[in-house]
Amino acid sequence: MKKNSLVSKLLMTFTLIIATCLVVIAIVLSVWFENYHFNQRKQQLDLQAALISKERINVYNGNSQLEDLSSVANYVSLSIGADIVVTDYRGVAISSSESKQSLLRTQIIDSKNVEDLKSGKSIEDRNGKNRAFGDSQYVYYKPIMYGDTFIGSIVMTTPLEQIKGQLKQVYTIIWVSILVALVISSIIIYYVCDRLLIIPLAKINTAAKRLAKGDIENRVYIRSKDEIGELADSFNTMAESLEEVEKNRREFISNVSHELRSPITSIKGFIAGILDGIIPLEKEKYYLGIAYEEIQRLTRLINDLLDLSAMEAGKLKLNVSEININEIIRHCTISLEQKIKEKRLKVDVVLEGQNLYVAGDRDRLIQVVNNLIDNAIKYCNENGNVKISTRSKGNKALISVYNDGATLTEKEKTYIWDRFYKSDKSRTNKVSTGLGLPIVRHILSLHGEDIWVENKTGDKGVIFTFSLKKV
Ligand SMILES: Nc1ncnc2c1ncn2[C@@H]1O[C@H](COP(=O)(O)OP(=O)(O)OP(=O)(O)O)[C@@H](O)[C@H]1O
Ligand SMILES: [Mg+2]
Incomplete structure (x- = not known):
């Protein structure tokens, strides 16, 4: 001791x-x-x-x-x-x-x-x-x-x-029994302390040291319901969240590596083909075009990653001003016209009034609207319908983006906000990274606003709605 x-x-x-x-x-x-x-x-x-x-x-x-x-x-x-x-x-x-x-x-x-x-x-x-x-x-x-x-x-x-x-005899008896009682009670106290405090604390301590050394799966098992039991529970909860963080980190690294590798592999293939002369001269331009697209995709991926990490680190500062959200929607719809035409979609834009002024960061909100309309186009059936609308509710402006197509399961509804989550991996792999919605949600939460998704039951589809503060 x-x-x-x-x-x-x-x-x-x-x-x-x-x-x-x-x-x-x-x-x-x-x-x-x-x-x-x-x-x-x-x-x-x-x-x-x-x-x-x-x-x-x-x-x-x-x-x-x-x-x-x-x-x-x-x-x-x-x-x-x-x-x-x-x-x-x-x-x-x-x-x-x-x-x-x-x-x-x-x-x-x-x-x-x-x-x-x-x-x-x-x-x-x-x-x-x-x-x-x-x-x-x-x-x-x-x-x-x-x-x-x-x-x-x-x-x-x-x-x-x-x-x-x-009298002396009696005094001796009294003092000897008190000494004996003291020794016995000390021994009892020692054992009680040892059992109730020292052993469990030592367990937690050992577990904490092992955790510090990287043994993240290690847990403490203490059954008592007292403060020490609570401490052990808190320790386990902490270990669980560390494990979760560690799991996310590993997944993130593997996702990023994977997302970076596929465009690089294809770019490398095209260039090697051209250098080795396997690709005929007249086709070179075509393949260079694809390589250029891949590089654009890579650039976008890296920008998205940088954005996300800046937002997660709290380093992204908004440049809030009074902006016209209707104008942004019109602007985004026009810039995505090419894709809309390719899929022969019918796009309905129903805006409240000519202008709807909200407080926000213009560039970031363009990113939000762009991502949502891009998703709507991407996940809409050919010849399908997309509907973009704005309306006021109290001091809020609500912006909805609807597309018909497959609805989301409850599980998907929770996971689509996670980095790199893609529900239909085979269909969208070429054009998706799964970073769009996490970025959207981060930007809106930086604005102090919310975004949510609902399934439309009537004419099957998905509707994303977010709020902004009116000015
Ligand atoms: N409008 C939608 N309809 C149906 N599913 C959707 C819709 N929008 C998003 N999803 C689902 O949510 C997933 C995540 O969307 P997110 O925008 O984050 O990634 P992505 O569109 O796959 O990739 P990125 O936006 O980075 O190009 C998509 O893979 C898709 O499965
Ligand atoms: Mg997207």
């Missing part, structure tokens, strides 16, 4: 708290027990003093001799292990147990105590420093009353050492 480890810190803290509590308990118990022990002694002395009192009264009445009193005192002294002296009303010793014979006829109670005793009160002195009895004595004074008359006192002394000797 390391000095700075969590478990040692916790163990120290808990042990300190428990130790403090236990010490307080021990002190309270000791004090309480000492009190209890002295009270027991006092009760015992009280009981025996009654016997002596009775004999003293007999002597007082002349029914007994002082010798009888002495023998009772002696007998009691032996049975309870205390020295006993009986005094008269002035505090002068008149009788005693054998051990205290030397005190007879001397004043053994000072006058202040005699006054107290006269009122019938007994006096307990737990640390008696009495000239007559010596230091460190437990001294108990008990008045002897005959009716209302104070006729003397009984003084009982026990060396404190004797009483404390019995």
Whole structure:
């Protein structure tokens, strides 16, 4: 166990708290027990003093001799292990147990105590420093009353050492049990901390280190529902998203390589054919034309990629101004006329008013509209219909691009926004990269706007709609 480890810190803290509590308990118990022990002694002395009192009264009445009193005192002294002296009303010793014979006829109670005793009160002195009895004595004074008359006192002394000797044993038991309790509780705390904290944390730590080294599939399995369990769950979620990111990165690289390789391969083929003379002279121009188209495609692909990465890195800044979206739509439709004619499409443009002014980046919105109309043309059946419309809704302008043709499945609806996603790979491979819609969506979200796609059920088709802020 390391000095700075969590478990040692916790163990120290808990042990300190428990130790403090236990010490307080021990002190309270000791004090309480000492009190209890002295009270027991006092009760015992009280009981025996009654016997002596009775004999003293007999002597007082002349029914007994002082010798009888002495023998009772002696007998009691032996049975309870205390020295006993009986005094008269002035505090002068008149009788005693054998051990205290030397005190007879001397004043053994000072006058202040005699006054107290006269009122019938007994006096307990737990640390008696009495000239007559010596230091460190437990001294108990008990008045002897005959009716209302104070006729003397009984003084009982026990060396404190004797009483404390019995207490010491109890103290030892108390402190030893507290020490044992402390050790046991520390061991329990250590194991509980270890099981609840240290082992799971170590698991997470190991997993994090492995993750840092690239083991992305690694997960932590902790079943507890507490904060540590939550931490493990968060760790797993993080690992999952890292795995997802890593998967995307790999896919992206392979997609990009693939998209770059096919035009380069064909360009290389044509040029090699021309250089080797395999392609006849009169066909050279034709193949150079195809190569030029491929290069244009490559340029577009690279531009798209640069755009996307700029947008994803948040580096693309919009140049927002007041623009006429109707004008942009007309402009894009005209620029795509060639393709429309090739597929013999019927294009319907239904615009709200002559002009519809919105806030946006002109070049970027041209890119959006171009991509959407290009898609509509590309995915429309021959002789099909395309409809482009604008309308206002509150402070928004809604722009829709519709084409008839195949509808999208639910899965496609979510994936078409992903980079390089192409649903019909064979049909569109030559002219698609699958970057159009992700770019469109990025541009619109930079504008703070949205784009969505719906299937038209009546005359089957797909309709893309996006919003812009009117000005
Ligand atoms: N109007 C549409 N009708 C049916 N499917 C569509 C339509 N527009 C997009 N899609 C589907 O969404 C996919 C992604 O479109 P996106 O514009 O991102 O890529 P692309 O058109 O294939 O390639 P690019 O636009 O880069 O040339 C398309 O491959 C197609 O499957
Ligand atoms: Mg497209």
